[in-house]
Amino acid sequence: MAHPLDTTFQALADPTRRAILTMLLEDDMAVTDVAEPFEMSLAAISKHLTILTRAGLIQQEKRGRVKWCKLDPDALKAASVWMQSFGQFEPVNLDAFERFLETELPPDP
Incomplete structure (x- = not known):
């Protein structure tokens, strides 16, 4: 079984999924509304949504x-929290x- 961070970062590795997350920052959306700006099938968007759902x-x-x-x-x-552990550098x-x-x-002048 994969570590939860592995699943999260795998989900975030795809630019389409990151774009979907950015869209959902604004508000809840119907699947068809999520799919609208992308030039791919509804089935392809559904696969991306399944990966995002499985990653929590x-x-x-x-x-x-x-x-x-x-x-x-x-x-x-x-x-x-994991990424912040690498931020042990002095702030600017x-x-x-x-x-x-x-x-x-x-x-x-």
């Missing part, structure tokens, strides 16, 4: 005869950077 990144539910997709807000938490001091630029760049 989205949830799908039927409302009447329409299947809806919804972003799971906590889905990327584990991946985010923007004030110091601005002072540096002022000394290096010529003044505006």
